Amino acid sequence: MDYNGGTVLAMAGKNCVVVGSDKRLGVQNLTVSTEFQKVFPVTEKCYIALPGLATDVQTLSELFRLKCNMYKLREEREIEPLTLANMISSTLYGRRFGPYFCEPIIAGLDKNNKPHIYGMDLIGCLNYPDDFTVAGCAEAALFGMCESLWEPDLEPDELFETASQALLSAADRNSLVGWGAVIHTM
Amino acid sequence: MSDRYSFSLTTFSPSGKLVQIEYALNAVAQGVTSIGIKATNGIVIATEKKTASPLIDDTSLEKVANVCPNIGIVYSGMGPDFRVLLAKARKAAQKYKRIYNEYPTTGMLVKDVASVMQEFTQSGGVRPFGVSLLIAGYDETGPVLYQVDPSGSYWAWKASAIGKNMINAKTFLEKRYNDDIEIEDAVHTSILTLKEGFEGQMTEHSIEIGIIGGGTTGFTEGKEQPLFRKLSPSEVRDYLANIS
Numbered sequence: 001m002d003y004n005g006g007t008v009l010a011m012a013g014k015n016c017v018v019v020g021s022d023k024r025l026g027v028q029n030l031t032v033s034t035e036f037q038k039v040f041p042v043t044e045k046c047y048i049a050l051p052g053l054a055t056d057v058q059t060l061s062e063l064f065r066l067k068c069n070m071y072k073l074r075e076e077r078e079i080e081p082l083t084l085a086n087m088i089s090s091t092l093y094g095r096r097f098g099p100y101f102c103e104p105i106i107a108g109l110d111k112n113n114k115p116h117i118y119g120m121d122l123i124g125c126l127n128y129p130d131d132f133t134v135a136g137c138a139e140a141a142l143f144g145m146c147e148s149l150w151e152p153d154l155e156p157d158e159l160f161e162t163a164s165q166a167l168l169s170a171a172d173r174n175s176l177v178g179w180g181a182v183i184h185t186m
Numbered sequence: 187m188s189d190r191y192s193f194s195l196t197t198f199s200p201s202g203k204l205v206q207i208e209y210a211l212n213a214v215a216q217g218v219t220s221i222g223i224k225a226t227n228g229i230v231i232a233t234e235k236k237t238a239s240p241l242i243d244d245t246s247l248e249k250v251a252n253v254c255p256n257i258g259i260v261y262s263g264m265g266p267d268f269r270v271l272l273a274k275a276r277k278a279a280q281k282y283k284r285i286y287n288e289y290p291t292t293g294m295l296v297k298d299v300a301s302v303m304q305e306f307t308q309s310g311g312v313r314p315f316g317v318s319l320l321i322a323g324y325d326e327t328g329p330v331l332y333q334v335d336p337s338g339s340y341w342a343w344k345a346s347a348i349g350k351n352m353i354n355a356k357t358f359l360e361k362r363y364n365d366d367i368e369i370e371d372a373v374h375t376s377i378l379t380l381k382e383g384f385e386g387q388m389t390e391h392s393i394e395i396g397i398i399g400g401g402t403t404g405f406t407e408g409k410e411q412p413l414f415r416k417l418s419p420s421e422v423r424d425y426l427a428n429i430s
Contacts, residue, residue: 074294074297075291075293075294076293082287082288083286083287083288086285086286086287086288087285087286090284090285090286
């Protein structure tokens with residue numbers, strides 16, 4: 001998980017969620033790209049964030065795009081965040097003894113526009129927080145930042161500010177993370 | 187001339203039919219009648235429990251069955267074929283749950299069951315299932331009733347009958363069905379429809395009724411939702427008393 005660097009977070013507010021990541025891709029201490037995408041849209045109202053080994057980030061984002069498209073075609077409806085989280089969890093556990101080195105985070109609004117955020121470890125153990133969830137190289141620093149900055153029922157603009165400050169400060173404390181940040185608000 | 191093409195399932199007859207499927211439908215038409223009615227707040231499925239002899243212990247026979255908490259199923263045709271499909275349907279529902287941690291919608295389950303039935307119309311060395319199924323479920327889009335035939339084709343109904351008396355029963359239902367029917371009325375109507383073609387005395391042991399929706403909610407999977415359940419003999423007796 002420390003080979004390519006990268007970190008992500010997600011936060012829940014009042015009828016909104018944000019998900020963000022840094023933009024660095026490295027090979028240990030060498031920075032190779034400053035525009036590496038780690039947050040991917042699944043539906044209009046649901047995003048997944050994939051920190052960790054870059055090859056797994058890309059493979060998993062394509063795999064989940066496939067699964068979600070098939071879901072949409074078969075079920076004739078968009079996938080909900082909780083269903084997506086469980087699907088990702090069972091996909092990761094399917095590789096229990098040769099895992100993907102990635103700790104996904106899901107953030108989205110369900111069909112009633114209720115906010116959902118979920119995190120999990122590399123073999124699919126789901127976490128159902130009410131407030132925020134973090135993953136990646138700078139997760140320890142992010143835990144500290146989020147714990148102090150987050151408060152319940154933040155409006156979308158305030159939530160955006162909170163998440164950005166948390167992400168940028170934590171990124172500054174970690175050499176493998178940084179080179180800019182991306183935040184998506186829903 | 188279709189006799190020459192009737193033995194092998196995987197051969198089309200010149201008229202473009204798969205004769206084995208036609209014969210399977212004949213087998214279904216010999217089975218006892220089953221009814222399904224969709225109400226605004228639930229669904230009823232019902233069937234006759236016709237035993238060959240009064241010595242048979244009919245409590246051991248289950249024709250209206252549960253597939254998963256929100257989906258029920260009933261059949262007309264060959265009982266053993268039904269048992270196989272029921273087992274496959276239950277397994278398919280659990281398999282779906284292993285991935286998504288929620289039960290499939292009725293439409294998804296019906297697609298699975300129907301594709302199993304279709305497989306048996308295109309593989310070598312097997313015969314089609316001799317059953318038609320009525321699958322009733324309640325999911326987020328509301329109550330929905332599907333019929334699946336031996337060919338694997340399925341379609342949704344507001345009210346339907348399969349089996350021996352299906353033509354008369356469907357005519358009866360067409361007259362009595364309206365879009366605003368509630369579950370209580372639907373149970374009542376289904377009993378009356380079964381009565382139309384019933385030979386012998388209708389008691390709480392000779393019919394099976396299953397309902398989903400209405401008042402039958404239960405706490406399952408962490409939330410309150412409509413559950414499928416079979417009416418107990420005493421409840422059936424009450425309904426029967428009301429119609430006579």
